[in-house]
Amino acid sequence: MVGQPRSVALVAIDWGTTTARAYWLDQGGGIVGERSAALGVQKIEGGRFREALATLVGGDIPAGTPFIACGMIGSRQGWLEAPYLACPTDFVAMAGALAHLPDVPLAIVPGLICRDADGVPDVMRGEETQVFGALDNTASRQLVVLPGTHSKWVLVDRGGIETFSTFMTGELYAVLREHSILGRLAATGADAAAFDRGTRASLRDGAGLSHDVFSARTLALTAELAPEGVADYLSGLLLGAEVAAGRRWIEGHSAQDLSVTLIGDSMLCNRYQRALAAADISAAGGPSDAAALGLWRIAVHAGIVR
């Protein structure tokens, strides 16, 4: 814990599947302290969320300070379910749909649900708050990409979220690297050229991801790809496939003229920036504390803080 607990107006928690990160915010929404712990929803047994919260924030909370949280803590497996809000929706509606615990001054931000042209649903939980934190002017139409286990491409318009699309890129990489034949010829190493080669291959041919990923094996078998490059080549293939599909998604929403704001881990955002550039999509990084900023703005909208 860093900062001045006495000036705290709100404790904002980005409470995900594996990790919970608490931010102490002052009267102006400035971050005066933060702490994270491996207290994500999946790590908490027997519904002991209250104990987890106490552990996370320790004694650093003046009595009467309100709490607000986003992420999987509001899922069916979380502390209290905050049902998905349907898109398009705006941040005022999100603030009005907070779920409130009966005996703890904690409000939980709902996740969002949208449907594609065929009616197939897509969901997010936590990213909506980051988007709200990253954009200080949500009135203009904007495109936000949040790389991760389940990457989200989000179209923002008129003060709210119009629609979004999920890509399981990070999880696909992890399961293929750890559990498939593709990991067997891979050696530890970083290889930016191999990453770019994978990106270009996916963007180029559209032969289908389940075909393209096999080349991470065949190129290694024929010694046309070094073992140290296999993992980055596979990563490039998967990011390239996401960008190729994301580009079609953007075009389907007539949003091809928008530049992209990237939110997330800076190393990962750099990879995405590289893959997006290969598809002639310009991208710039957003703020690093987007979740805290978003939680503050929602709390203000909801009247939890002034």
Add this chain to the structure above:
Amino acid sequence: MVGQPRSVALVAIDWGTTTARAYWLDQGGGIVGERSAALGVQKIEGGRFREALATLVGGDIPAGTPFIACGMIGSRQGWLEAPYLACPTDFVAMAGALAHLPDVPLAIVPGLICRDADGVPDVMRGEETQVFGALDNTASRQLVVLPGTHSKWVLVDRGGIETFSTFMTGELYAVLREHSILGRLAATGADAAAFDRGTRASLRDGAGLSHDVFSARTLALTAELAPEGVADYLSGLLLGAEVAAGRRWIEGHSAQDLSVTLIGDSMLCNRYQRALAAADISAAGGPSDAAALGLWRIAVHAGIVR
């Protein structure tokens, strides 16, 4: 072991990664016996292939009987590497490129390698023999699909294999089902309607596989897909994506007028037939002992049997 060891002219072995299957063939190439064991290349430690062969065939081999094998036994991790032959190639060339062990009367069929328009390699090992066994007339242009962990789409022409394409459909299904979030909402069950729904979704929208697979979670979350249907829906999505990509591959080789011969496990071939039909591609099953038939024909070409 079933049949008459005394009439054996050849022992043909389909020797893969996990399983080895031996066929006893008579002077006319008819199967007079077979036996399979969990003696695949990955199961054999310390290079004890000779002992594995003895275990597999037992005492049922008259002295002087030749052996022939295809599959991973000829890979770098196998008994003796039979280097990949480049496509297009014909079966006479394959017979001429058999690898011979110095001290055991065993010949090993080489795998095949091809390259796409961008020079990216693709490989197979074992399936080339099944293709040769399945087609009694390889002079005409034909399309063979071998579903499996790594499905192969093979274009046959002028007595040989013109080119082919691999899809990691089976392995993707396994790793996603067992190791990803998509397996968590799945309950045991079979649901043909859910399979068809997945197939149609992949064939329809082309939103990208890493996006589409996420719908196996969201549809379950919103109770629009029963837990018992999740696995078959995911299977349908993956097969549909393979068929969509395979269809583009077929068109790229001006082979869209050809019907498909399916070789492999009959349950799996039925699924593929269903998915292919959804894409208006007609398909029929090939012989069930394609590997044994192919090994016999290669042995005849090589002069190992008359």
